[in-house]
Amino acid sequence: xxxxxxxxxxxxxxxxxxxxxxxxxxxxxxxxxxxxxxxxxxxxxxxxxxxxxxxxxxxxxxxxxxxxxxxxxxxxxxxxxxxxxxxxxxxxxxxxxxxxxxxxxxxxxxxxxxxxxxxxxxxxxxxxx
Amino acid sequence: xxxxxxxxxxxxxxxxxxxxxxxxxxxxxxxxxxxxxxxxxxxxxxxxxxxxxxxxxxxxxxxxxxxxxxxxxxxxxxxxxxxxxxxxxxxxxxxxxxxxxxxxxxxxxxxxxxxxxxxxxxxxxxxxxxxxxxxxxxxxxxxxxxxxxxxxxxxxxxxxxxxxxxxxxxxxxxxxxxxxxxxxxxxxxxxxxxxxxxxxxxxxxxxxxxxxxxxxxxxxxxxxxxxxxxxxxxxxxxxxxxxxxxxxxxxxxxxxxxxxxxxxxxxxxxxxxxxxxx
Numbered sequence: 001x002x003x004x005x006x007x008x009x010x011x012x013x014x015x016x017x018x019x020x021x022x023x024x025x026x027x028x029x030x031x032x033x034x035x036x037x038x039x040x041x042x043x044x045x046x047x048x049x050x051x052x053x054x055x056x057x058x059x060x061x062x063x064x065x066x067x068x069x070x071x072x073x074x075x076x077x078x079x080x081x082x083x084x085x086x087x088x089x090x091x092x093x094x095x096x097x098x099x100x101x102x103x104x105x106x107x108x109x110x111x112x113x114x115x116x117x118x119x120x121x122x123x124x125x126x127x128x129x
Numbered sequence: 130x131x132x133x134x135x136x137x138x139x140x141x142x143x144x145x146x147x148x149x150x151x152x153x154x155x156x157x158x159x160x161x162x163x164x165x166x167x168x169x170x171x172x173x174x175x176x177x178x179x180x181x182x183x184x185x186x187x188x189x190x191x192x193x194x195x196x197x198x199x200x201x202x203x204x205x206x207x208x209x210x211x212x213x214x215x216x217x218x219x220x221x222x223x224x225x226x227x228x229x230x231x232x233x234x235x236x237x238x239x240x241x242x243x244x245x246x247x248x249x250x251x252x253x254x255x256x257x258x259x260x261x262x263x264x265x266x267x268x269x270x271x272x273x274x275x276x277x278x279x280x281x282x283x284x285x286x287x288x289x290x291x292x293x294x295x296x297x298x299x300x301x302x303x304x305x306x307x308x309x310x311x312x313x314x315x316x317x318x319x320x321x322x323x324x325x326x327x328x329x330x331x332x333x334x335x336x337x338x339x340x341x342x343x344x345x346x347x348x349x350x351x352x353x354x355x356x357x358x359x360x361x362x363x364x365x366x367x368x369x370x371x372x373x374x375x376x377x378x379x380x381x382x383x384x385x386x387x388x389x390x391x392x393x394x395x396x397x398x399x400x401x402x403x404x405x406x407x
Contacts, residue, residue: 009199011203012199012201012203015203016192019189019190019192019336020189020190022189023186023189023190023365026186027186027361027362027365030358030361030362031362033354033358034136034358034359034362037132037354037355037358038132038133038136041132042131042132042133043131043132043133044131044132045130045131045132046130046131046132046135046355048165048169048170048171048172048175048353048356049170049171049172050172051172051173051174051175052350053349053350054350054351054352054353058350058352058353058354059347059348059349059350060347060348061347074354074355075354077354077355077357077358078352078354080358081182081352081354081357081358081361082347084182084185084186084189084361085182085185085340085343085344085347086340087185087189087336087340088185088188088189088336088337088339088340089337089340091189091336091337092207092210092337095203095207104268106267106268107204107207107208107268110207110208110211111207113211114207114210114211114214114337117211117214117215117218117341118214118337118340118341118344120218120344121218121221121340121341121342121343121344121345122340122343122344122347123344125218125221125222125344125345125348
């Protein structure tokens with residue numbers, strides 16, 4: 001039986017703050033994009049009945065970043081959503097750092113495995129779509 | 130519908146879904162896909178994409194609170210996330226291969242199942258079994274704050290839990306839901322982890338699991354910012370409100386009503402799916 005040590009409490013409070021900050025930041029970016037999106041073409045018709053897929057610039061990480069920094073409203077909203085997706089990834093990364101500091105090799109390996117799956121999904125999965 | 134009307138209505142619907150989901154503990158994510166497809170006539174793939182994004186928002190938002198209180202077990206979560214993320218990746222790839230009507234039918238069944246299963250608690254055994262060697266080796270046994278001080282617990286049946294988690298991950302990736310109900314079943318029923326620790330650790334894992342399929346969804350073009358924006362903002366605000374109110378209200382009747390709504394939406398998804406309506 002194991003009791004909570006100081007390191008673990010630090011890890012937990014770090015993770016809690018990280019998650020909160022990520023969600024707040026992404027909500028703020030999405031909201032900024034939303035204001036532009038609603039302001040620029042409020043009366044345009046929307047139709048999601050049929051699936052067209054997204055344009056290429058909204059489908060990859062670098063495409064979204066470039067599109068958002070060009071000032072496009074949809075790009076900015078998508079960037080906010082990307083920040084949201086990045087939040088749990090940052091959470092896993094910070095756990096990896098803490099397990100490395102604690103010298104817990106077994107859990108460092110587990111964490112790196114999870115991290116590899118997450119990074120593959122975000123950066124590598126378009127290769128075999 | 131124009132952009133303003135559509136955004137406002139989807140935002141309001143998502144807010145209510147997030148609020149009721151948090152208040153009743155059933156999760157708002159499960160009703161989002163039926164809400165978007167049945168009421169707003171959104172294509173299933175766009176609906177799944179938007180739902181998945183909002184699942185990350187609510188999971189990360191509420192997990193922040195639970196982690197700080199010391200309920201979630203980060204080691205259990207991290208170990209089981211190996212299973213859920215690999216499952217989610219597989220599920221997300223399958224989404225493109227499985228016909229939409231089949232996806233809708235599966236989602237309907239999961240909805241009905243989750244309405245019945247999620248709060249059925251296991252009777253607590255008075256004499257605890259001896260610690261499980263594998264769980265001990267994996268350093269999973271832990272403690273959590275209870276009304277009577279710090280309580281310690283042991284973890285059992287790790288391989289079974291790991292297997293169920295793989296399935297939970299695959300369903301999450303396939304349908305864009307958190308599949309929290311199944312995660313709790315794996316931890317509470319199979320691994321005999323205390324209910325409070327199971328639910329909070331599950332919540333903590335949902336975001337990571339969803340992030341594993343989000344990348345695939347993004348590159349497939351399932352995530353549309355115009356749709357995901359009102360869904361994500363609505364569910365996030367709704368669930369934060371729901372968690373605030375949660376402590377003050379008696380939610381038994383509300384739970385019953387919301388469960389009934391979930392079952393009805395599930396049945397509608399199954400029937401429409403079987404008729405090939407997606």
